[in-house]
Amino acid sequence: MSAEVLGTALDWVLSGSPAAPSPGPSRHALPGPRTLLGSELDERGPRSGLERSHRILARLTQRGDERIELAERANRFRPRTWV
Template sequence: MAALTGFGLDPVRREQLTTEVLGKALDWVLSGSPGAPPPGGSAAGPPDTRKLLGAELDARGLRLGLERSYRMLARLAQRGEERIELVERANRFRPRTWV
């Protein structure tokens, strides 16, 4: 997230850009990550250091990042209907948990 702060974006635009980037990354991961280096053969570092805008580069981490970002957008929303829609989007991306 700090990487986007330096561009002078207001909080709403920063979160909108974050959701766009994380959403595309999630699509890429779910499609099998075409073009990704093989596991263990990456110059990007060990799996625990590979992050995108604060989110781990796996389906669960990206879903958590999207959920967090949509909830932040909901907090920043001006209208109640918009806030509700953003919370519903956050809930759709939330990783499934089993109790």
């Protein structure tokens, strides 16, 4: 369920919808928490949560082909990093 929710959150953020507003008073600030299932509401947060969720699912599955597919999904959602 968390993968579904975080996937929808990622779609929402990537669509250009307003993400978490910057801290501090503002008349344009959205009320409520700025996290979802422990992930910040920016592109990196849902990506990290999706990667984590898919890796957990991969560890729990019995079938090898399912495990590989879930690991590949986790890699696709992994936040971009510069090394």
